Amino acid sequence: MNHAVKGFVFFRLLGAALILWALSGCASQRRVVVGLSPDLEDHYAIYPSVEFDIAAVTAEEADQIKKDGVDKYFAPGSPLRKRLEPFTVYFSQEQTVPATLYFRSDYWDRWLKKKPVTLMLIADLPHSPDMPEEDPRIITVDLKKNGIFTRPVYVEIEPEKITRVFELPKDPRTGLPAEIRRPNNREAAVRVHETSPAPESGQTPGEGESSGDGETNT
Secondary structure (H helix, E strand, O other): OOHHHHHHHHHHHHHHHHHHHHHHHHHHHOEEEEEEOOHHHHHHOOOOOEEEEEEEEOHHHHHHHHHHOHHHHOOOOOHHHHHHOOEEEEEOOOOOOOEEEEOOOHHHHHHHOOOOOEEEEEEOOOOOOOOOOOOOOEEEEEOOEOOEOOOOEEEEEEOOEEEEEOOOOEOOOOOOEOOOOOOOOOOOEOOOOOOOOOOOOOOOHHHOOOOOOOEEEO
């Protein structure tokens, strides 16, 4: 093989490797990271037990969530919640580590089959009686192209609301950021909380228990 052919083959292989590297980097950007704000402990004197759902949904499903409201959505046996098959995170006084859901996961495989248009982020948080019309416990992210978002979504859970933030969420107790690494093809999350016990229905904080493109609070 002469030098010209060897050089051609080398650059073809190099180009293929660069493409794979770029695609891997893009995939790692498509992630949702959720953590607790230190303000929770200041407000409740403890980190309350909180369920947090992530789900890619159709326009009809998004409308139904808004119509039903957060409390009905998280009610035991909710048929809507069961149908959405959300990625659920359980936080508590004992579990304050941020959780990460990557795009490459079985969850996204299932969600993409129905051609979702919105990513719903929902927190089962206590709220005051004067809750605004647009529930601050819900964030929606527009899935503009084929059910895909191109920037990481960082969310913090605060007293009575959830907020999209620009920095990687940290564990409020240790100050350590969420662990981020490029996922394997079938890796759902860096830390999956689904094996943690769900908080008991009706539990209150006293019983032991943070803006970007495409985002709206609803």
